[in-house]
Amino acid sequence: MSIEVTNLSFSYGSREILRDLTFSIPDGTLVNVLGPNGVGKSTLFRCILGLDPGYTGHIAVNGKDLRRLSIRERAREISYIPQSHAPVYDYEVVDVVLMATGNDLKMLATPGPAQLERAHEALARIGIEHLAHRTYTQISGGEQQLVLIARALAQNARTIIMDEPTSALDYGNTMRVLSCVRQLAREGLSIVQSTHNPDHAFLYSDATMVLAEGRLAAFGNPHEVITSKLISELYDLEVEVNSLYGDKVRVCVPVREIERS
Numbered sequence: 634m635s636i637e638v639t640n641l642s643f644s645y646g647s648r649e650i651l652r653d654l655t656f657s658i659p660d661g662t663l664v665n666v667l668g669p670n671g672v673g674k675s676t677l678f679r680c681i682l683g684l685d686p687g688y689t690g691h692i693a694v695n696g697k698d699l700r701r702l703s704i705r706e707r708a709r710e711i712s713y714i715p716q717s718h719a720p721v722y723d724y725e726v727v728d729v730v731l732m733a734t735g736n737d738l739k740m741l742a743t744p745g746p747a748q749l750e751r752a753h754e755a756l757a758r759i760g761i762e763h764l765a766h767r768t769y770t771q772i773s774g775g776e777q778q779l780v781l782i783a784r785a786l787a788q789n790a791r792t793i794i795m796d797e798p799t800s801a802l803d804y805g806n807t808m809r810v811l812s813c814v815r816q817l818a819r820e821g822l823s824i825v826q827s828t829h830n831p832d833h834a835f836l837y838s839d840a841t842m843v844l845a846e847g848r849l850a851a852f853g854n855p856h857e858v859i860t861s862k863l864i865s866e867l868y869d870l871e872v873e874v875n876s877l878y879g880d881k882v883r884v885c886v887p888v889r890e891i892e893r894s
């Protein structure tokens with residue numbers, strides 16, 4: 634089991650954000666987390682990453698109690714791709730990826746040929762080896778996102794957490810990044826990503842987790858979880874889920890907009 638969360642609650646001061654969440658994410662699963670702005674998706678990720686240690690309950694990553702892992706041990710189990718970011722790396726792309734390979738080095742040791750090979754392998758795996766010697770701050774937002782995925786891969790962790798990985802991307806890059814992420818899950822990695830687009834959950838997830846008012850409102854197969862009723866209530870908007878291509882794919886439509894036109 635990649636991630637096991639039991640009775641997780643978390644508060645900022647007296648404000649409870651997450652209330653009694655219990656769920657398990659098996660290996661090789663792509664999970665999309667849906668929920669309105671401010672519901673606690675990033676907070677949940679921060680707890681699982683060990684960045685908000687003040688939670689109650691129990692979190693195990695790849696069978697290991699999160700509280701017992703050092704920062705270095707956590708980095709071996711789980712990698713993180715943050716929400717859209719201001720690029721700070723004025724380095725070559727390959728060096729940005731190389732930085733993630735340090736978790737298996739001794740203290741103060743510098744990366745060597747093995748780590749460099751791993752960085753190039755990760756770039757090749759994501760199909761962006763041609764960017765290796767470009768300056769990170771001078772490539773596009775979509776390319777930067779792909780570099781961050783390569784960086785997460787080079788970290789060699791079995792579990793990847795992605796906080797709205799496509800929020801800054803155009804349509805083409807969004808689909809390319811999500812498709813790449815799905816392929817990685819098929820190869821055995823566990824990936825948990827937040828999204829604001831339920832259509833993406835239909836297209837690119839094995840399971841959908843829905844957070845509402847601090848609680849786990851639903852978790853399971855996207856076709857069973859994402860219903861017109863749930864999405865309408867979640868976003869306070871009249872939405873109808875429609876089926877396309879013999880129900881191979883479903884899409885959400887805000888019906889009021891159609892009635893007006």
Ligand SMILES: Nc1ncnc2c1ncn2[C@@H]1O[C@H](COP(=O)(O)OP(=O)(O)OP(=O)(O)O)[C@@H](O)[C@H]1O
Binds near residue numbers: 650668671675676
């Ligand atoms: N450091 C903090 N101190 C106090 N409150 C915080 C802090 N960080 C986040 N919050 C609050 O906790 C709640 C959950 O925030 P969080 O960022 O987890 O939501 P989210 O679901 O990821 O939102 P979004 O979809 O907008 O990114 C919000 O109401 C937010 O204002």
